[in-house]
Amino acid sequence: MIKIENVVKNYKTKSVTVEALKNVSLEINSGMIFITGRSGSGKTTLLNLIGALDKYDSGSIKVDNKELKEMSSRELDDYRANEIGIIFQEYNLLENFSVKENINMPLLIQGIENENPIDEALRNVELEEMKNRKTNELSGGQRQRVAIARTIVKKPRIILADEPTGAVDSETAEIIFNCLKKLSETSLVIIASHDLESANKYADRIISFKDGRIVEDRVINDKNQSIVKKEEETAKLKNKEILKLALSFLFRKPKRLIMILLIFILSLTGIIISDTFGSSNTDKVLLNEMKKNDTRYLVYSQSFYTSDSNIESYMDDEDVNYLLQKIKYDGKIDYVYSFYDEVDYNYGALASSNNYYRIKEKGHIEIDNDFMSMYNFKLSAGRLPENDNEVVVTEYIYNKFQYYGYKEGNKSVKISTFDDLIDKDLYLTGRNDGFKIVGILDTLFNEKRYSKIRDKNFVDNGLKSQFLINSYESEMNSGIHNSLYFMNGYTKRFFGDYTNEAAYVRIIVPFSTSESNKLKLFVNEVKYPTIKDKYEKNNIVSVEYSIEKGLFTDVELLKNYFNLIIEITQIVSVVLIALITLLFIYYFNGLVDGRKKEIGILTAIGIKKAEVRKIFLIEALYIALLNIIMTLIVSLMILRIMNSFTTSTLGLSVEVFYISIRQIVFLVGFSILVIILGSYLPLKKISKKQLINLIRGK
Structure with missing residues (x-):
């Protein structure tokens, strides 16, 4: 089933190169296999390589005669989703999610929408009553059993367990090993552990490591049962599940979300109001008012x-x-x-x-x-x-x-x-x-x-x-x-x-309100020959044709009154655009960087890298949507106050300030563009890292 030949894996630091595995070769087919050895002996590294969480430098690892190194990214995603189940030493549960939500993750990938497999997995680890509890409310032993339930719920052919009992009491350890022993009847179970007593009690085969080499390979129970190969399926999350997951991640940390939304909303509202001051569409204001008054x-x-x-x-x-x-x-x-x-x-x-x-x-x-x-x-x-x-x-x-x-x-x-x-x-x-x-x-x-x-x-x-x-x-x-x-x-x-x-x-x-060209107030240079000949001798440099109406005077006076404010707000707009762009990018870089572990966990349990990126991009777009809606609401409220000031305090007959298509297009386009730039690039960068490093938060 698994054939390993001359595998070498080195880790490079600034000063030295650590040889984690040195020409390791072995074959593993079935049963409950313990890989033992001291910390740093190479046992965890081997599990990470078999689980496609890390890459080996040389040699060969084949699963059902398929070389892992030669698999495409999609094939590796399918391999992790369907063939492999990983039980991490650090549990690696999704914080703030419930037990049920964590266990359900692998099922989402497989398109299974009923809770029976979840209930069965919880029974196997004796945690039925914890189904709806948050994982951060559980003890260490309970969290480890949830991690096991998440692994076994999809019924993988290969289960990799890294020190599954390292941080639990003896009673919980016995529950865990009994569960894994039962699973070894239908799945290949490989356990990395330094617990020799448990290895001797439960193992069908014990492989001992020291300094990156196999020093002993002892068969206790020679099991040659074949592990039934599952039909090959393409692991894929449905779009509705991606949307749900993105929404779930969005509200996991409400305080941070509210804080960043407040900053974005206030900044973008400032830009919208500034642009409204500077680009108020006089023609539209006049047309609306003239239509209301049936001006002819x-x-x-x-x-x-x-x-x-x-x-x-x-x-x-x-x-x-x-x-x-x-x-x-x-x-x-x-x-x-x-x-x-x-x-x-x-x-x-x-x-x-x-x-x-x-x-x-x-x-x-x-x-x-x-x-x-x-x-x-x-x-x-x-x-x-x-x-x-x-x-x-x-x-x-x-x-x-x-x-x-x-x-x-x-x-x-x-x-x-x-x-x-x-x-x-x-x-x-x-x-x-x-x-x-x-x-x-x-x-x-x-x-x-x-x-x-x-x-x-x-x-x-x-x-x-x-x-x-x-x-x-x-x-x-x-x-x-x-x-x-x-x-x-x-x-x-x-x-x-x-x-x-x-x-x-x-x-x-x-006049009718469809003839906006008649609203033009213009000062025309004397360029036309007949006009020029007529007026040039009188030292006239231009001719102005103005519309004589109180409504027009109101608007022009108001624009003159706010002229200084308009100039200031235009400068403020430029500053705010630059500031908020940097802020968006900084925030989403931090958001993605802080989610490295979650990204690694989701990918390790079988969600494709592209789908993981999509989840976080959609989460970012949710933030953009909230930002757009709230900015529009706040901007409309402020403009309403401004219009109330112009009509009541200044006595104008018309409301001059309003949000136009220009501001809406800017708000939507700017929000989406900056969020995509701020989140897609760091996601792309993170996707190039090895999964094991992401899971470790590196």
Whole structure:
């Protein structure tokens, strides 16, 4: 069965070479074989070589005429899983696992899923009542018997026992030897022991070693029974068992797991928050908010930038065409036309001056039913203009009349309802003819948000106030809410054709939330020939087209407010990425290094090296998964607090900070990549070591 010829095994240290086995030759076929000798005589080394835990330097070891040295890694895995059962002197049980879980390991490899073999093995070693106990709760003798039960449960053809009774009392030793003696009837049992009394009592053959050589080979009972060869099977753990084992290993040391998760989660949360600050997707924020508010339009303005200042400028057709080309729009647009007349003459003086109403009317807009439908506007009272001397005012302008009163001759008339203003005359400075107010338009302006500014006791004394004022001014600058609305064609009939003049205060572009290209806020260098020729002589270096809306102002102001924080967090992100990469690699190097013994034990009982690597890689991936989930939860909580700060403390109308696909992809990719790098490389390195060294923790 086992044929050993001229086997030599040396161990090299820094200074000397120790000859553990010197040209050992023997054949072993059946029975209970004792290999005796003093410590260091070579008996344990021989068992390690037969068990494929170590490699010999020269000679030959054949099992059923198969040379161990010539076996592939897979064949050796199958050999350890099916043919060999090893009982270690140091027990080598998996700590923190139960007795049942330890004994079940060899069965998992063989695909056996019932507990009958476990119960039978425990009966053989008289430990039935310990089945569900943790191995670290057992005495030394009990642990040794569990190690024997783990070996015999798979019914191996060859059992190798290294000092199986070396650390137990005489009663336990007798139980162990009686068990092994019974097993020797169907299996070859080879025991390395210095216990000559037990050898003489139980052995069928005693082989004595001294200084790496056989000095005596004595047959007591000549047993020539043949050991039935098992059918060759490929040892393989099922994927579900690999997942279970990885999960079991994960929670064996919960304190260390919690500590490392806390470090990773806090570090990665810092990176996610930092990246969120620095890469907040303005377009997405705006699109979400505009979709929520059913916004149907965008209002664009134009400004010139010189070398030392910026100046708001009205647009002509050339400017408009250039802008529309940039936002890739070729449909119908509307205009806020300029006029230089004052409306203030019409307001009374029933109330004191108020900053809320200090912004003058912006211009005029032509209105019809299509305009109303396009932008989802409605009339709060009255009708649309049907003649050039009729005008529609917005609810905002109506509120100004309600606040100041309506000037009628030399007196102020109180305006309390929409009907109070309908049919009143509106006079513009520089015009002799008045316009009859025939309607009041709801432009969907959210005045409630700016109610604090409207309060006459309002004091601008804080950051929140500044955000609110800037947002309000942007809404007013759009011209939508504080312009006069005339009938279609009024502008051309009254002013003539002045399209070559800079007559457009703003342009109004229809918008839907699928058209994100229209959200672009850009400053364009004057490169295009017509634009360059037009502005270069005036020392204009660039032209800015901006969207006039409080929501956009909120976002831009917030980004400016957090600009320093963004710069700092970006630096912090780089530092944290480097730090956490090193930390991950250091942790998993330590984790794998601390698991060397477990890796050796699992491989020794027949689990393939590739499967062992897979178990620990999956354990690492479990950590990554926990890390990803918890980091996302913590990050979302922090961002919720940040958004609460921006909406309540700063008074913004929109939540700016959120986790995007970018952060999720980074979190998942970074976690998995670093964990694989941190665990796979040390696992690969360890897999090249001899099993016996791993089992010894070297």
